Amino acid sequence: MAQSPAVPGPGTSGAALIGERAARSLTAEFARHQGPKTGLVVGVSADSAVLAAALDGLLPGDSLTLVPAGPADAADLRAHVTAQGQFVAERVRVLDSLSEAEPADVVVAAQPYTGTAEDTRGALDGLVKYLAEGAVFTAAVPARPGGTAGAAAELDRQAVLFGVGTDLVLRNRPPVRVHRLRFTPAAVGTAARLAPAYRPSSVPLSRTMHIDSNGVVAGGIALGLAALARLSRPKSRLWLVPALAAPAVAAFFRDPERDVPEDPDAVVAAADGQVLSVQRLPDERFGAGEFLRIAVFLSVLDVHVNRSPVAGKVADYFVADGGFAAAMRPDAEHNVAAYTVLDTDRGTVVVAQRTGLIARRIVQRAPIGALLARGERFGLIRFGSRTDVYLPADAAEPLVGPGDKVIGGSSVIARWR
Known part of the structure; x- marks a missing residue:
């Protein structure tokens, strides 16, 4: 060249x-x-x-x-x-x-x-x-x-x-x-004029469905184990176990396209799942005043790709140590968690990716300084887990309650006042 x-x-x-x-x-x-x-x-x-x-x-x-x-x-x-x-x-x-x-x-x-x-x-x-x-x-x-x-x-x-x-x-x-x-540095307000970023790392299956690159790797490992078992024990059918598991493992990392609401006052779900709780609470790590926390439980059947609930600029990212309690239990609040802190025109917004009993791996792809559009993919959690969204309590009104099912990037979970 x-x-x-x-x-x-x-x-x-x-x-x-x-x-x-x-x-x-x-x-x-x-x-x-x-x-x-x-x-x-x-x-x-x-x-x-x-x-x-x-x-x-x-x-x-x-x-x-x-x-x-x-x-x-x-x-x-x-x-x-x-x-x-x-x-x-x-x-x-x-x-x-x-x-x-x-x-x-x-x-x-x-x-x-x-x-x-x-x-x-x-x-x-x-x-x-x-x-x-x-x-x-x-x-x-x-x-x-x-x-x-x-x-x-x-x-x-x-x-x-x-x-x-x-x-x-x-x-x-x-x-x-x-x-x-x-x-x-980019201005925080620029994020509101962005569409979700194109991601080439996922593998398209159709116009509306992709598999995240983590799923390609996981499925490939399962097929590799099947091939190894087949070669080492040709008379055994043990190889069928990882071979049949490969499609299911890959499907866990499915990444469907989502229609993000155009309403600038809408706050969308960060993940698919069931709302566990909606509560006001203080958290000095994110600033003074109370935050509205909306916690969503992701079962192993839910899509585990995480999306930004609002348009904003990644101001901080840190991981808090903890346990691995079942994600639907109250003490999962103290599990290992990754916190992505966003600066927005409405105040500080935080997304917490929490591990669960089985989930032990959190993927976060948005470095500090990145601009995220509302509904943009920024990471995922492997297997059952929980995702919490923290909003300034006096600036947002919740629109969901415990037991509601939400779709990441599409369901409106709150609205800016």
């Missing part, structure tokens, strides 16, 4: 291409902004999947700037943009060089980084001045061992410092890891 003037000094250590699925991940931050926004895609060509994905995210009031992968690509890019029709042509401009660009809300590197760590740092330094306040920069690196000469390690380091999201896209040649970096 030739070096691109659009991405200063990424270096090269082997061919790496961006396919449709990885391109959607790279441009997800641009596509999910519902209000007017600006985008800058660097190192792009007319036949790039990244360009197609970026054009799909265009809305009225948007503007998109393209910097070609090389001088010879500029004419083809302009012709391609013109061929898309008036709507695209009015909102997209093609520059001859990156130096002509202006700061944008979302900056996308269309070509994966494959060079050295030093080259990658230089490339990032060259792009920082094109990021508006609170802007997001997205870039990809090959995820296979030895796929880069240091770029992957450098972007991992940058993600620890500035990361607001990472996706592993296995359905790409080669698989790539997409990093989203934010070098300056």
Whole structure:
């Protein structure tokens, strides 16, 4: 892959291409902004999947700037943009060089980084001045061992410092890891203008049903055990146990699409399940005053993907030690729990992911500084568990009670006053 003037000094250590699925991940931050926004895609060509994905995210009031992968690509890019029709042509401009660009809300590197760590740092330094306040920069690196000469390690380091999201896209040649970096803080109110983020790590079964990547791994382990049992004891039918368990294990991690209410005053359920309790209580860990806590029990038959009940910015995340009591019992309040603290325009909102008697693994994918749309996936809990939502008590009115069944991301559990 030739070096691109659009991405200063990424270096090269082997061919790496961006396919449709990885391109959607790279441009997800641009596509999910519902209000007017600006985008800058660097190192792009007319036949790039990244360009197609970026054009799909265009809305009225948007503007998109393209910097070609090389001088010879500029004419083809302009012709391609013109061929898309008036709507695209009015909102997209093609520059001859990156130096002509202006700061944008979302900056996308269309070509994966494959060079050295030093080259990658230089490339990032060259792009920082094109990021508006609170802007997001997205870039990809090959995820296979030895796929880069240091770029992957450098972007991992940058993600620890500035990361607001990472996706592993296995359905790409080669698989790539997409990093989203934010070098300056974003305004809390921006979250209200976002749609839930696209997640390429799940495997689609249909238009409305996916399997989370954890389910793919768990199902694969079960099938591996079945194969091992079959090889080691060919005359036994013991292999049927893990083989038959594999679909059920994978189904536990199902991740259906949900229709999120458009009402800006609605607070949605963070998970599927049954409401255990609705109560006002103080909690000094989250601030002064009382909180309205709505606790939901998730049985092993419920969907265990967790969603943000409100639009907000992840301000803190911590894990509290505890036991592993059955999640439907009152003393489950003292189980091991992960707390995601959100800053919102209405005050502090907290989601607690609590373990249960069987659930011992909590997955949380929203780093501090990330913006979450209402109803956006941010993690999951393996097997039976409990999810609590804490709202400022004087600012929210509960709409559910003990015994009610709720659907994560869809059911309205409270309303802002």
